[in-house]
Amino acid sequence: MGKFSRHRPLLEDNRLEVGGNTIGGSLVCSGNTPPPTNDGHPNTVTGVRTGQCSIL
Numbered sequence: 001m002g003k004f005s006r007h008r009p010l011l012e013d014n015r016l017e018v019g020g021n022t023i024g025g026s027l028v029c030s031g032n033t034p035p036p037t038n039d040g041h042p043n044t045v046t047g048v049r050t051g052q053c054s055i056l
Contacts, residue, residue, distance in 0.1 A: 014034070015032075015034045015035065015036055015037045016029075016032055016036040016037070017036065017037055017038070017039050018036050018037075018038060018043065018053065018056050019037070019038035019039045019040070019041035019042070019043060019056070020038070020041035020042070020043065021043045021044070022043070022044045023043060023044065023045045023046065023047070024046050024047075025045075025046060025047045026045070026047030026048045026049070026050070027043065027045045027047070027048075027049045027050075027053040027056060028048075028049075028050045028051055028053060029050075029051045029052040029053035029056070030051040030052055032052055035052040036052055036053060036056060037056070038056045042056075043056055
């Protein structure tokens with residue numbers, strides 16, 4: 001096992017994460033800065049996806 005050291009804090013992504021969910025309806029997002037992400041985990045949505053969530 002190697003040694004790990006960190007001299008300054010790591011910045012985390014502050015975006016809302018909406019990923020890996022099964023949504024029985026529509027997924028609608030707007031007004032989020034920065035826009036939400038699914039972090040590579042697609043959602044299953046039975047309704048429509050609109051606004052910032054259209055690509056999630």
